[in-house]
Amino acid sequence: MSSAKINAAIDNLKEAGVRITPQRHAILEHLIQSMSHPTADEIYKALEGKFPNMSVATVYNNLRVFKEAGLVKELTYGDSSSRFDCVTTDHYHIICDSCGKIVDFHYPGLDEVESLAESVTGFEVGRHRMEIYGVCPDCKRKH
């Protein structure tokens, strides 16, 4: 049930002193219920039926608020626009080169690579980023 997750997120925000406006509720709801990794613009378009006057800046502003509250993570991909993920537990992504679909997948952290990099470069390592690219089952079928 995603409404539980929505409520938890809202409680989290309230505790941080963030007002729950209708726009914020809708953006959060869309993020959680869509179960995907939408762009700011996709969220904006998905909600323009319900909020015909909402500004795209409101979407960006609130995504930043949610990020600062630790409720969403921003995924940045090269030239194109950022995507937002409301699953904040550690996981990796696999991305279809053909249709752009993004799928979560879990793998134990790459601690060994991190510690090797640390010893070889003298950096103090904080985090890493990894994605895998390929062709998804749907696109394989279409060939």
Next chain:
Amino acid sequence: MSSAKINAAIDNLKEAGVRITPQRHAILEHLIQSMSHPTADEIYKALEGKFPNMSVATVYNNLRVFKEAGLVKELTYGDSSSRFDCVTTDHYHIICDSCGKIVDFHYPGLDEVESLAESVTGFEVGRHRMEIYGVCPDCKRKH
């Protein structure tokens, strides 16, 4: 000696039927001799002494030509501008969160993660991307 690498790159381009203009030569030379991962704008600025009339579009155009010839790789990072790497053999990067420095480091490919992702998601995996983030020795010292 980096001139050997420059000559090899030029031969490579000639073989692909690409004309070697003074601008192309200079961009290539800068990329190879700088031993770093410059942005298009950094290259543009580094060469404006020698080519006061060169257009920034020329830098972008030629970086694309070099990319298509397999001579450089583009590294894309979130919002900020792309960086270009003339080391095309497989390697990873570690990036300083404080000063932005990018350092190469080598590690055997993450074949295990790729094959697990393939079996779990049904994707046909082609490649992956990984970077490590942390604080470089210089920035650590400054604390």
Next chain:
DNA sequence: TTATTACTTTATAATCGTTATAATTAGTCT
């Protein structure tokens, strides 16, 4: 050599995602 042709560079405008600004609106508190 001259003419033709294709390629390259330049200058400039356009595009796109994102952020900044300022005015307006809406909550919150006393």
Next chain:
DNA sequence: AGACTAATTATAACGATTATAAAGTAATAA
């Protein structure tokens, strides 16, 4: 209600990159 604060909106600005069109340059054909 009145005062204060935060949020939203509309719009402009920004920065990286790409598109366009004109002018220049090199290769090739006649």
